[in-house]
Amino acid sequence: MRAKAIILLSMFLLSILAAGCSPAQEPTQEEEKNVTVNGEKSQPEVPPEPPEFEPVVPASAPVDPQWFSNVAFVGDSVSVMLENYNASTSALSTPAFFCSVSLSQTNALSYQAGNSHLPEYPKGSGKHPKVEDGIAAAGAKKVYLMLGMNCISGGVDRASQDLVKLTDKILEKSPDTAILIQSVTPMTVSSPRTDDVLNNTTIQAFNEKMKEICKERKWYFIDVAEAVADEQGYLRDDFSGDKPMGIHFNYNGAKAWADYLLTHVPDALK
Secondary structure, three states: OHHHHHHHHHHHHHHHHHHHOOOOOOOOHHHHHOOEEOOEEOOOOOOOOOOOOOOEOOOOOOOOHHHHHHEEEEEOHHHHHHHHHHHHHOOOOOOEEEEOOOOOHHHHHHOOOOOOOOOOOOOOOOOOOOHHHHHHHHOOOEEEEEOOOOOHHHOHHHHHHHHHHHHHHHHHHOOOOEEEEEOOOOOOOOOOOOOOOOOHHHHHHHHHHHHHHHHHHOOEEEOOHHHHEOOOOOEOHHHEOOOOOOOOEOHHHHHHHHHHHHOOOOHHHO
């Protein structure tokens, strides 16, 4: 009996020794995070912040004009010349144009459907839907807006906020649409339309304001003005199609505009 007890005790002691000699367990991932370095607890790696959104679209290789086939252009009489130029050349393929004389973001918000000052859509139909409804009907995936010449004399703040309101209405009807704001183009140095409220200084202030808004809203800003301005920032005389006003383009100016659009497309949309 005593011998049996001695054997059992020996087996118990051997099991304890075996447990003490077993290999150490690998540390868990959580334990690895808490490893100390030079006596201080190391901190987990923080992923880098995404780069800040830059709204101004830089120059790049020209895209195929077909890229503009699902684009809608919204503009006033300045943009009507781009529409006419494209109708003759197909430089930008087949976008939808929602442009009309004297159109502004302010009156586009107040006009009721059917108002003759709203752009006609479809062309030749005699129908004048609200801008946001026409764009939705066209199925546009990218919308270029250049509006402001007809309302910035009423104040840059109001003009910019009205453009935001119109853009939001477009996005309500077409939520997956990319927004590209085009800078309002300058006036010629001899433009008789220049006065204390409508001038290149006001135009530039409006463009800078819209650039800030584009940064906040993550919309793209296409600085068309740099493509058509002279060294002093005025609309180039050889691009001007209406000497009495000094605002609208001729075909040379429209070509420079179209060429600029082809070479200033956001990489994320290609």
